[in-house]
Amino acid sequence: MFAWFSRRAFSTTNSLCKKQAGRYKPSKHKGKHLTYEQACPPYLIAHWKSWLSWNTGGMLDGVRTAETVMDDMFIRKFMFGTFHRLFLTEVIVKRRHNMIYVGGVIDQSTLPRKIYFLTGYTEELLSYVLKCPVKLELQSVPHRDDVTYRIV
Amino acid sequence: MKRILGLGQRCGLPRRRVSQLSTESKSSTAEPEIVIPQRIPRGPTDILRALASTIHKDHTAPHYKFIDDPYLIPVSNPEKRSYALAMESGRKAARYMLTNFPECFKNDPAEPKVELFNPPRAAFQPGAQNSEEDLVRCIDEINVAESLVVYENLKTHGIKISQENLLKLLQMVSFFNETPPDEMLSIESKHLKRKERQPRRNQWKVGGVAEKIFEEIENKDGEAYSALIRGMLKHGNVDRGYKLFEEMLTKNLVPTRHVFNHLIRWVPLLKESHQSRLAFLMELLNRMEECGVRPDLITFNSALSACSRLGHTDRSKIVPELLAEMRFLGIEPSLATYGHILETQCTPKTGPSDALHRVLAEVTQRQWEVRDPDDLFFLVVAMEKVVAYSPDRDLAYQLLDMAELNPHLLFNAYNESLFFQQLFKLLCVTEDFDQLMLVYNRLVPNTYSPEASVVQEILTCMQMQAAHRYLPQLWSDIVLLYHVEREPILKQVLALAASVEVGETEESQKLQQQCAVLAQDMQTRVEAINEERSRVFRMPILLDAEMLSNMLLTYLRADQMAWVSKTLEHLIKNQHLVPGVPSATVLMKLAEKACEKEDKAMALACARYCDEIGHETVVDFIKEKAAENKNFGPDFLTRLERKEAAEDREIE
Numbered sequence: 058m059f060a061w062f063s064r065r066a067f068s069t070t071n072s073l074c075k076k077q078a079g080r081y082k083p084s085k086h087k088g089k090h091l092t093y094e095q096a097c098p099p100y101l102i103a104h105w106k107s108w109l110s111w112n113t114g115g116m117l118d119g120v121r122t123a124e125t126v127m128d129d130m131f132i133r134k135f136m137f138g139t140f141h142r143l144f145l146t147e148v149i150v151k152r153r154h155n156m157i158y159v160g161g162v163i164d165q166s167t168l169p170r171k172i173y174f175l176t177g178y179t180e181e182l183l184s185y186v187l188k189c190p191v192k193l194e195l196q197s198v199p200h201r202d203d204v205t206y207r208i209v
Numbered sequence: 210m211k212r213i214l215g216l217g218q219r220c221g222l223p224r225r226r227v228s229q230l231s232t233e234s235k236s237s238t239a240e241p242e243i244v245i246p247q248r249i250p251r252g253p254t255d256i257l258r259a260l261a262s263t264i265h266k267d268h269t270a271p272h273y274k275f276i277d278d279p280y281l282i283p284v285s286n287p288e289k290r291s292y293a294l295a296m297e298s299g300r301k302a303a304r305y306m307l308t309n310f311p312e313c314f315k316n317d318p319a320e321p322k323v324e325l326f327n328p329p330r331a332a333f334q335p336g337a338q339n340s341e342e343d344l345v346r347c348i349d350e351i352n353v354a355e356s357l358v359v360y361e362n363l364k365t366h367g368i369k370i371s372q373e374n375l376l377k378l379l380q381m382v383s384f385f386n387e388t389p390p391d392e393m394l395s396i397e398s399k400h401l402k403r404k405e406r407q408p409r410r411n412q413w414k415v416g417g418v419a420e421k422i423f424e425e426i427e428n429k430d431g432e433a434y435s436a437l438i439r440g441m442l443k444h445g446n447v448d449r450g451y452k453l454f455e456e457m458l459t460k461n462l463v464p465t466r467h468v469f470n471h472l473i474r475w476v477p478l479l480k481e482s483h484q485s486r487l488a489f490l491m492e493l494l495n496r497m498e499e500c501g502v503r504p505d506l507i508t509f510n511s512a513l514s515a516c517s518r519l520g521h522t523d524r525s526k527i528v529p530e531l532l533a534e535m536r537f538l539g540i541e542p543s544l545a546t547y548g549h550i551l552e553t554q555c556t557p558k559t560g561p562s563d564a565l566h567r568v569l570a571e572v573t574q575r576q577w578e579v580r581d582p583d584d585l586f587f588l589v590v591a592m593e594k595v596v597a598y599s600p601d602r603d604l605a606y607q608l609l610d611m612a613e614l615n616p617h618l619l620f621n622a623y624n625e626s627l628f629f630q631q632l633f634k635l636l637c638v639t640e641d642f643d644q645l646m647l648v649y650n651r652l653v654p655n656t657y658s659p660e661a662s663v664v665q666e667i668l669t670c671m672q673m674q675a676a677h678r679y680l681p682q683l684w685s686d687i688v689l690l691y692h693v694e695r696e697p698i699l700k701q702v703l704a705l706a707a708s709v710e711v712g713e714t715e716e717s718q719k720l721q722q723q724c725a726v727l728a729q730d731m732q733t734r735v736e737a738i739n740e741e742r743s744r745v746f747r748m749p750i751l752l753d754a755e756m757l758s759n760m761l762l763t764y765l766r767a768d769q770m771a772w773v774s775k776t777l778e779h780l781i782k783n784q785h786l787v788p789g790v791p792s793a794t795v796l797m798k799l800a801e802k803a804c805e806k807e808d809k810a811m812a813l814a815c816a817r818y819c820d821e822i823g824h825e826t827v828v829d830f831i832k833e834k835a836a837e838n839k840n841f842g843p844d845f846l847t848r849l850e851r852k853e854a855a856e857d858r859e860i861e
Contacts, residue, residue, distance in 0.1 A: 124318065169281045169288075170295045176276065177299025185307055188319035188326045197280045 083209040092146050093206040111151040125152070128187060132159060139179055143167060145204045157187060160194040162204055172197075266613060268651050274397070284654040285690045286626070290401055297397040304329065333358050341370055348377050353389040356381065357418055375426055376433055383419040383440025386412060403623045410478075413446035431457070435465040442471035447478050463500050466508065469493060474511040477518035487523045490515055506543055509535050510581050513549035524553050544618070545583035547572050548590045555594045565591075565599050573611040577618065585620045588612055592631040602639040605632055609648075629657040637666045642676035653686065661695050668701040677709045678716075681723045684730070693734050700756050703728065707759035711766060725767030728760045732776070754780075754789035762795055765802050773799065774811055781818050793824040800827050804834040809845060816849055 079099040081091055097106040110129050114122040129150045136148045136159060143163045151158040159179075163172070176193050183191040198204060271282045274293060283289040307314060307328040314328050333339060333347070333355050339362045347356035356378060363370055370378075423429070423437045434457045441450035454472065457464060472479075473493055480486045490512065497504060512531055516524050528550070535542065547568050554564035569591065579585060588608060595604045609632060612619055619625040629652065636645050649667070653659060659667070664687060671679060684702060692698050706724040710717060739749040752760075757780055764773045777799070780787060796819055803812040812831050819827040832849065835841040 165280050169283075170291055172281060173276070173292045173295035174299040174302070177296035178303045179299075181300040181303035182306065185303070185314060185326055185328060186316070188317065188323055193276075195276055195278060195281070197278050199280075 081209060087208060089209050090202065090205040091207045091209060092204045094147055096207040109147050109149050111149075111153075113152070131186075132157070132183065135183065136161065136179070140172075140175055143172075145198065145201060155189050157183070157189060157191045158194055159183075159191060160196070162196050162198055164201060165197045165199050266616065268655055271655050282655075284658065286622075286658045286660070287691060289658065290622070293397045293401065297395050301395075333362070335361060336365070337362055338366060339363055339368075341368065341374060344370065344378065345374060348374070348381055351381065353381060353385045353387065357387070360418075360422075372426060372428060375422060376436065379419060379422045379426065379433060380436040382422060383437050384443065386440060386444045387414055387417055387419065399621070401622050403621075410445035410447070413441050413444040413449070415446070415449070431462040431464060434462055435468045438464070438468050439471060442468070442475060447475045450475075451479060458496075463502070466497075466502050466505060469497050469502060469504075470507045470511050473508060473515055476515040483520035483523060486515070487519055487527065490519075490527075504538065504540075506540050506546075507581055509540065510543070510545045510549060510583060513546060513553065514583070517549060517552045521556075521558055528553055543580040543584050544572065544577055544587035545581040548583060548587040551590060551594050555598045561598045565594055565604065569595075569604055569607050573607040575614075577615050579617065585618060585624070588618050589624055589627050589631075592628055592635075596631050596635050600635055600639055602636060605635050605639075608632070625657065626660065630660060630663055633659065633663045634666050637670040642670060642674040642679070645670065646676075646679055654689065658690055659686075661692050661698060664690070664692055664698055665701060668698070668705065672701070672705055672708070675710070677705060677724075678720060680705050680709075680720075681727055684727045688730075688734070693731070694738060694750060696750060699731060699735070699750070699752070702731070703756045703759040703763070707762040709763075709766070721763075721767045724763050725769045725772070728763045729769070729772055732760065732772070749786065751786060751788060754787055754791045757787060758791035758795040761791070761799060765798055770802075770806065770808065770811075773802070774808075774814075777811065777814060777818070781814060790822045793819075793827060796824055796827045797830065800831050800834075804831065804838065807838065807840050809841060812841075813845070813849060 076099075081089060081095055083089070094106055094109075102108060110125075112125050112129075113119050114125040132150050133148045137144055140163060143166070144161050145164055146162045149160040151160070172195070176195065180191050180193055271277060272289075274296070275282055275289075281292075283292050311328045311331075317327070319326065333343060335358050339359045341363065344356060344359045344363065347359055360370075360378060419437060419440055423433060426433050434453065438450045438453050438457070441447075441453070451472065454464065454468065473490065476486055476490050476493070480489045494504075494512070497508070509531060513528065516528055516531070519527070532542075532550075535546075551565065551568055554562050572587075572591075577584065588611065592605070592608055595601065595608065608628075612628065619628055633645075633649075636648060640648075645667070664683075667683065671677065671683070680702070687693060687698060687702070706728055709720055709724055711721075712718075735750050735752060742749050757776060761773060761776050764770075764776065780791065796815060800812065800815050800819075803815055812835070816828050816831040819825075819831075832846065835845050835849070
């Protein structure tokens with residue numbers, strides 16, 4: 058009787074609700090490297106990990122909500138395209154006052170000089186496109202595996 | 210009461226709390242009267258200022274223009290330069306894209322529009338139809354090249370330009386001497402460019418556009434004349450400028466203050482002898498008064514700078530007069546004024562004077578604004594004077610504090626390095642090495658990267674004060690600063706490593722080992738560099754015999770026999786790459802060690818090499834030891850007799 062009842066119930070627990078977004082399926086040969094951010098499922102946001110976009114668009118009476126999302130998407134695409142194969146983590150976009158700070162962890166496989174070139178290029182171009190000062194805050198690690206938190 | 214007190218002491222309670230426990234009231238004898246302080250009126254930003262005063266420069270962090278990440282922080286001067294310029298060229302690349310492909314960047318949601326974030330407007334082309342507004346716009350943008358294009362366009366289409374705008378154009382064109390100020394765009398290139406104190410002579414474009422515009426002005430008033438003369442004087446065409454100035458005076462026109470300022474600055478060039486210079490200077494100043502032009506700070510600074518080219522007696526008479534006049538007019542002196550005072554008071558002729566101490570005592574404790582372009586040279590001038598006439602480390606520290614208080618005064622890379630170079634050279638001579646290293650650790654590498662000459666100076670100081678304990682640290686800095694390819698530095702480092710005191714204490718043993726590691730590091734680095742150089746047919750780094758024997762000594766002391774034999778092999782095999790021969794004492798030590806360790810191969814090689822270069826004593830010593838020691842065997846001596854190593858190998 059109880060089993061029948063529980064099966065028919067409206068269940069909202071994580072174990073029963075088959076959510077897939079932001080979760081990574083274990084691979085067959087256990088060769089998938091996840092960063093800390095990827096290893097934490099979305100319900101841990103604000104507990105174990107933090108947001109990738111920081112802005113006031115989601116607040117009550119927040120302005121430019123949709124535009125901000127589109128701008129962030131554009132910034133991410135631009136960063137992954139410009140710093141080609143260099144970004145090891147997701148790009149974090151923070152809006153403070155009238156400025157946009159773009160952060161992330163990159164690989165040290167390129168000469169520092171080239172990274173400086175790309176930084177100058179990105180800051181200038183994104184400033185023109187988004188009509189506000191954009192600043193890059195990059196961090197680097199010697200090897201790709203240094204950002205691996207869990208292998209699934 | 211007593212019981213409670215005793216309890217309090219046993220429990221370790223503070224006395225105050227115990228007294229609170231007691232019921233007995235305190236005797237109120239000589240209660241200090243509470244004085245309520247007067248209210249101090251505060252401004253709206255006073256709290257911010259108080260907070261800001263708690264923040265100081267963080268010497269462990271790189272400059273703001275660099276990315277704050279260990280991999281991306283530059284250490285050496287070439288790195289700092291190339292990273293800053295790389296970022297700048299990235300910005301230029303983005304500008305190029307924006308200028309050439311404006312159709313890709315049409316999205317402009319900003320409201321209101323921000324002019325600076327719009328793509329650059331299309332350039333005005335020669336031959337196009339332009340209006341006078343375009344010209345005004347170009348002038349407002351300080352765009353010299355395009356304003357000239359628009360000016361030509363207007364002329365070809367026969368459009369008349371108003372006299373007012375023509376004057377504006379003349380002022381701009383003659384100020385910049387027709388060449389666009391390209392460095393205004395790029396802060397980095399400007400920072401890295403060397404700025405000349407005196408403008409170069411004869412740069413003015415004679416018969417250029419500026420003069421044509423001047424001809425075109427119908428009503429040539431004082432302003433028009435002044436604009437042209439100012440340009441000529443600014444760009445070093447002094448004679449023409451002065452001729453025009455005289456022409457202007459005959460027409461009873463009043464020159465502006467800037468014209469006088471420039472002319473006063475050029476007095477030493479316009480007149481030859483000291484007497485005529487002084488007379489001319491006085492004449493100009495009097496003329497200023499006649500014309501009713503009020504002098505300003507720049508006038509006095511220019512006059513003081515001209516005074517440094519006067520005779521000593523004239524100078525000592527006129528400088529106080531000028532300063533008194535300045536005070537009378539209520540003009541506050543700027544740093545350039547003090548700089549010129551130093552230049553006139555501290556000269557090879559006057560020798561050390563107390564002017565330096567007095568000026569620095571007045572100047573160093575406060576923050577300064579730049580009011581004259583020459584203010585920016587004050588720190589370097591003062592440091593030069595301190596080094597030359599009063600090498601006193603306290604004065605140098607005062608100047609360093611001033612530089613930290615006013616970071617904008619070291620405005621470009623050249624000035625910065627000149628200032629710190631002088632500072633370190635002075636400290637190397639006057640300061641205790643531990644104190645010197647405190648300053649060094651604070652400033653290097655984020656604020657200053659020492660040049661090779663400064664590193665050499667520090668190494669000499671280390672040798673003088675026997676401060677070998679800092680050698681490993683300094684070597685790692687030398688590597689980071691890219692000074693490994695400089696032979697004089699390598700030589701000094703090896704001499705220091707070899708002269709480490711031999712002691713039984715743990716510290717000295719550790720230092721010996723560190724020095725050996727340092728020598729190994731140097732050897733591997735030099736080998737790698739030489740391999741790279743041979744690939745591109747460049748001269749290799751030559752380690753001469755003295756350096757190699759110092760290296761041998763370091764290895765011997767740290768008991769690194771593998772590296773000893775490696776170095777000895779290099780000495781024997783690559784004699785064409787080793788200038789000179791090592792001294793007998795070092796080879797004797799090597800022989801002693803080889804015999805002590807009963808290393809037959811090394812003893813043999815050493816004996817043969819010594820025989821070859823003529824150190825007979827070492828050969829005799831080895832023979833003697835070999836005869837004494839049975840382990841060497843009888844064939845060792847016979848093998849020693851054979852000169853050729855090839856034969857030796859055949860027998861083996």
